[in-house]
Amino acid sequence: MSTSVDSTESDHLGTSGQKKSGDKVVAMLGNPNVGKTSIFNRLTNLLAKTSNFPGTTIDRRIGRVELSDKKSITLVDLPGMYSLEATSPEEEVARDFVLGQSDEAPDAVLIVVDATNLQRTLFVARQALQQSRPTVVAVNFIEAARRRGIEIDLNILSRKLGCPVVGVSARTGEGFDRLKSQLAIVLAGPALPLLIQGGSPECPPTPAENVLTVISDDESCGSCRVCPFADGHLWAAALARESIRDGSVVSDETADRVDQFLTHRFIGPVVFAIVMVLAFSLVFSFAQVPMEWLDNGFGMLATWVSRFLPEGDFQSLVVDGIIGGVGGVMVFLPQIFILFFMLAILEDSGYLARAVVVVDRWMRRVGLPGQAFVPLLAAHACAIPAIMATKVIENRRDRLAAIMVIPLMTCSARLPVYTMIAAMLFPSNPMYAAILFASAYVLGMVAAFAIAFLLKLTILPGEPSPLILDLPPYRAPSIRNALRYAYERGWTFLRDAGTVILMISIVIWALSTYPKLSDERFADEMASRSVAVEQLSESELDGVRAAADQEHAIIGRLGRVVAPVFEPLGFDWKISVGVMTSFAAREVVVSTLSILYGLGPEPEEESSLQNRLQAAKYPDGSPVFTTATCVSLLVFFVLAMQCLPTQAVTKKETGSWKWAAFQFVYMTMLAYAAAFVAYQTISLVS
Amino acid sequence: MFSEITLDHFIGTAGEIARLDLPEACAIRLKSLGLFEGQYVQLARSGNPMIVKAAGGKIAVAGDIAKGIYMRVAHS
Known part of the structure; x- marks a missing residue:
């Protein structure tokens, strides 16, 4: 399905790591909820593609950004992460990419931090800076911070981090020109002096080595000196304090009250x-x-x-x-x-x-x-x-x-x-x-x-x-981002499901079309069922012919073979065919039934199908769709695994057909058993 | 004198983490989010999950995690 990288993307950033000539690759990194995606969307003018990291099913978004000097870069939006010490496959892939441990390595890193919560978001920034790649730090929500009375001294921040720092607002577009020019400068210029050294937990930086360690004595905590997490968080807290001009701590009492309400036990x-x-x-x-x-x-x-x-x-x-x-x-x-x-x-x-x-x-x-x-x-x-x-x-x-x-x-x-x-x-x-x-x-x-x-x-x-879950701050949601996200999800669905559905549709069509029923055979069959063909209108004849064709085709024969299996559920052979045809996509049952029971190839309206189904009778004159059969059919369709594209995705995400097969088998058995119970119970009662 | 009590039994609005006794992946996640030995945390919601405030953020942790977070308590 979507494991392969889109061919258009392969030009920029393919599985081989080849980039489009002249296009440097910049990785975007930051905590979840720092507005990384909004910045990405604005920089790429919403012209991004979503694909997977090579060999994985983990999404990455890739887009081209025209920098102010007419050069363009390829921007890769990585999944949000709190630390380069990855604990999930998603974080692992992102970390490997940033660290250049995968096939491809970025030429520069764009770190996004949150102006309204510098302390929290600087931790992973420090880890990324320790990789000594050309880096630009974007301080997002700068305008929201200003409104809340937080004034950030970007100069101090830049001096301490040893890289350009730009205040931006993805909502208003503030600072984006400067962000682009800074990206161009770090990509063109020589490597930056490394201000933050060390970094791996095996080799934590000692305070003396670390130019950026700003822990004052009263904050040091003995054993934590050697703990890179404590060191990083204390550094982030101190740096945040130092670079916020008025030093005021913003009250979040309102958020606390809302939290108490929304997570209240009752x-x-x-x-x-x-x-x-x-x-x-x-x-x-x-x-x-x-x-x-x-x-x-x-x-x-x-x-x-x-x-x-x-x-x-x-x-x-x-x-x-x-x-x-x-x-x-x-x-x-x-x-x-x-x-x-x-x-x-x-x-x-x-x-x-x-x-x-x-x-x-x-x-x-x-x-x-x-x-x-x-x-x-x-x-x-x-x-x-x-x-x-x-x-x-x-x-x-x-x-x-x-x-x-x-x-x-x-x-x-x-x-x-x-x-x-x-x-x-x-x-x-x-x-x-x-x-x-x-x-x-x-x-x-x-x-x-x-x-x-x-x-x-x-x-x-x-x-x-x-559960260990970071609770992001409350924010006014961005309609623009939500639209973008919905569009991308919809497109992925179309691409993945659409291609499989296309194949299935062709297969089902072939199974229900071949072998063909000859005109002579059709006439014989009609005669044997004593249907007065000459009395039917043209459209009625079409319908009867369509049903006879389907009965004669492989799908109809299969239906007749499996019909005894579904008899205890109250299904006749036509419903059994419907169950068979909907094996790959459940909604197909509606069109199958409308054809099999139909007088016309497709119902004009839903009500006409309903009338036809209600009128359907067994040869002995009893109705096919009794309450028991209807409920049984409903229960079956609620519980059965009738979706081949889902099975393909299950295989892809679990890495084996074993789980997809298990899913199919247990759901089919469950559906059968539940429909059986429903049918038999209702039949008994009524 | 100090002793330790797990976070799920901790009474009070704020305190210091003495140590973490959790599987490595959980401990790394907590430390990444700012819950490390020596960190000062505030309690925003008791029960299961609990919500604690630390390092400029709010973190929800399940009861099973809270059982592995030891808080420092001072003896009177």
Whole structure:
């Protein structure tokens, strides 16, 4: 999938480490939440690409920056880190890059620190400075600091750090011209004198060697003298104090009060529930209209293309296979975009970290770390970006547990199935339909937590690694960054899922098209079923023909073979075919059923499909879609692993097909068992 | 005279970390965030997870972590 570096990026910074001639590479480094990404976006004018570090699945953003002297550089935005002593794979890759331990090494480093919290953000800056690469330090949020009465003496900071220091504001653009010119100067000039020496924990700098050690006697703490962490933090604290002109400590009482409220034992969960319900209702209500547009757009495109292509297999491949298949996935893009926009806003504001504090205790009980909550939330749009987002979880056991249960969450692709079943069960009762929807969501969540708990007791033993989480300051979120983030996530989804879906669509199309049913054979079959072909209208005939073709094709034959397996769930052979065709992408079941039960190749409206399904009868005249069958079908689709792109991502992120296979097997068994219980129970009761 | 008590049993609003008794990866993470031996921390939220303030930041730590953070307490 996306492990390879984009070919356009390979020109700048490829796996071989070759750079575009003349373009020097600058790595951006800093704590999380110092506004690194905002600076990156502004410097690159939002023209960045996201790819992986070679040989890993860890994202890096790369962009070109035109410097003031008409030269350009390649800027690499590294994952945020608190220390070069990496404790997660993400930090390891970033550290190796900064230290030049990977195939490629940056020509210079741009360190970003936070003007409103210099002390906290200078620690990793010091470690990076000890690498003696040409360096520029950008002090972000300089304008916000000024508003809060913090005046930073950039000259002192620059003198002490031994490198150029520029105050910037990513929000207003202040200081960016100077930042660019300073980057040009350090890249062109000779190596800077090294002011901060040493650095590795094995060889900590002694105070005498370290020109920048500014610890006064009263701050020294005996044993900590040799501890590089203590040394670094005390240095950062002292330097921050020295370079803040009025020396005033900004009161954060308000933030403390908000924290107490948001992480309160009782109020915290209530706020959390309200925020989540609000976020989801916004996602679904805002996404509805663009999703309809996309759906109609693909419909129009299909009609338009059919007009230009001669009728036949090629037209069918393009219209039914490619446009139908890829379009079916593209319609979920608005939901994914809006969900990630909301997540970015919540994260930027500082709330998401507090939400982790609230949910951590409960999640831990079932064997999931608090950090898994954001991926689980994202899984409600699509499991693919959610599984990718588990990178924030450091411990492999915890990460595996999260990846294994993520696909149980109701993703957007399940919604067409839920809609279809809700419309069949409660055609004129929107209230009950809504309850059915909510129950399906709850079933997915409960199943996810139950399975996580079972995994903890069985193949993934042990407790999730305990929470250690830096709580970022509260800030007004940046709409611009959130839009950018949502766009990138959406694009990654399209690129990764879209390419796989395209292949699957073609395969499914081929399986449901070949071998072809000859006209004579069709006439014989119709005669054997006593269908009066001559009495059907043209469109009805098309539909009957489509269904007969499908029955005759490999997919139909498979369906008949597997039908006995699904009989105890109340599925007839057509639903069984639907289950088979949706093996690769669950939403396909709607179009499969609409074709198999249909009189027309595609339903004009949802209601027509609903009517056709309701009217479907077994040869003995009993209805196919009883309440028991509908509920069984719903339960099956809530729990089954029917998404090949997700499987591919699971393989990629866990590094083995073993976990993808396990995920498929356990979810299918769970879905089968639960649907069986649902069908048999409801059949008995009614 | 000083003795030690783990952070989860610590009573008070502020104190000094005496030592960390945790797996290396956890200890490194805590130290990177500014929770090291000799550091002065303030308690912002008790319970599980707890929130402590140190080195200009706020850090949430689970109860299991708090059990491995020993605080210095003065004997009266």
